[in-house]
Amino acid sequence: MQAVRVTVVAFEGVSLFHLSVPSQVFGVEPAPLGLAPYEVRYWAPRPGPVRCSQGVVINIPKGQDVMSDADLVIVPAWNDPQRPAPPALTDALRRAHERGAQVVGLCLGAFVLGDAGLLDGRQATTHWACRELFAQRFPKADFRPDVLYVDDGGVITSAGTVAAIDCCLNLVRQRHGADVANRVARLLVTPPHRQGGQAQFIEQPVPELPSENRMPGVLEWARERLAEPLSLDILADVAHMSRRTFTRRFREATGTTVIKWLAGERLARAQQLLETTHLPIERIATAAGFGTSLSLRQHFAAQLKTSPSSYRRAFFDVDRRGQPHPPVVD
Incomplete structure (x- = not known):
């Protein structure tokens, strides 16, 4: 079974978390999951020592041509959305996309894809905190500020931080189906698919007492009874809330409606x-x-x-x- 070649871009000030997410998602033991093996490699516009934003220094060997044959190219969160990405990086991304590779921008990595011109006329998203800057810098993109990730023509962008895991799990789902993605998610101890969008994470008041938020128990109760007739009124009754209060709390917790x-x-x-x-x-x-x-x-x-x-x-x-x-x- 041919390996899926994944190239992760490293650069000065890169997020160590985002740099490691692809290897965590694609680096699971393939045999028990029926996965094709994934080969995760690292590439930098300037090979050699690269200092992450957390101070850790990693070494990207020189002479590695891991961009030319990558099936999947992933750009972690860019270190400064105000500063355009260097031509060495944007040119490499354009060439990868032109030959058919999927190109992914995790969180502020979407800015790099925008600098490469890959978002013109395409749907895209990024971290909610930089949504206004993103819309200003890339007016030709079809900006979707409220989603966790979006795939348009093999160009994929994700929202902030943990949405990088959601995005990578969706790439597994595309190639291997929902059941395999679910099993990978279980190994990572993370939800296989989070519904709703970034609206549920934008700064807002949180409940003062844990008992005020009964959503997790209600959601699990509903998941166990999907074959049954379920409605807003039924779930509100299970949560011991009024219809109005439950509707508000449900949207806050999930970013979407009950239906x-x-x-x-x-x-x-x-x-x-x-x-x-x-x-x-x-x-x-x-x-x-x-x-x-x-x-x-x-x-x-x-x-x-x-x-x-x-x-x-x-x-x-x-x-x-x-x-x-x-x-x-x-």
């Missing part, structure tokens, strides 16, 4: 069942809470741009199940 959150959770459940079971589409629709196969197909078409059967053909875990793809009909 959209339930649709996302049910879609994720359907993906998992398609990847790991031989259940017919109708049974999966019922188990995930969509009710009918028509509703399931509509959600797949709207959110994933594919059909349940096509998704299953792409991601059904043949090796782990030891059986051929189940016959499915949309």
Whole structure:
């Protein structure tokens, strides 16, 4: 199985956290997860000693041509969004994208992709704290300030800090399906997919007492009952809150509405069942809470741009199940 070549860009003042995220997500032991091996390499515009923002010095060997054959190029958070990235870096990114590599800007790394001209006419995001500067510097980008990450034409950008993990997990999801991404997330002890957007993390008052925020328990309760009829009123009752208070707290906690959150959770459940079971589409629709196969197909078409059967053909875990793809009909 051919390795996926990942090149992570290093530069003076780079975030040690963002520099390590790709190796943490893509560097998991591939065999138990059915993953193709990932080869994570590091590249710098000026090879040699590179000092991270935390003071740690790492060495990027000279003479390594790890940018020319990379399948995936990742730029960590840029050290100064006011300062344009050097031509050596932006030229390398343009060449990588032109030959078909996916190019990723984590957090303020989106500024580097913008300097390379890769965001013109494309959807993009970055850390919410720099949203105004980003919009000013890159007016040709279709700026999406409220999302955690966005992929447009093989150019991917993410929101701040921990959203880098969300973004990299989504890259695993694209290549290997939701179930594998879920298993990687479990090894990292992190949620496989966070719904909502950056709005839930923008500075706002927090509850004074832990007991005031009952969302985690309610969300887990709902996840265990996705096949059942669920509504805003039912969840508010479980949380022992009024409808109005629950609606406000729910949006603060998840960044979205109850309807959209339930649709996302049910879609994720359907993906998992398609990847790991031989259940017919109708049974999966019922188990995930969509009710009918028509509703399931509509959600797949709207959110994933594919059909349940096509998704299953792409991601059904043949090796782990030891059986051929189940016959499915949309």
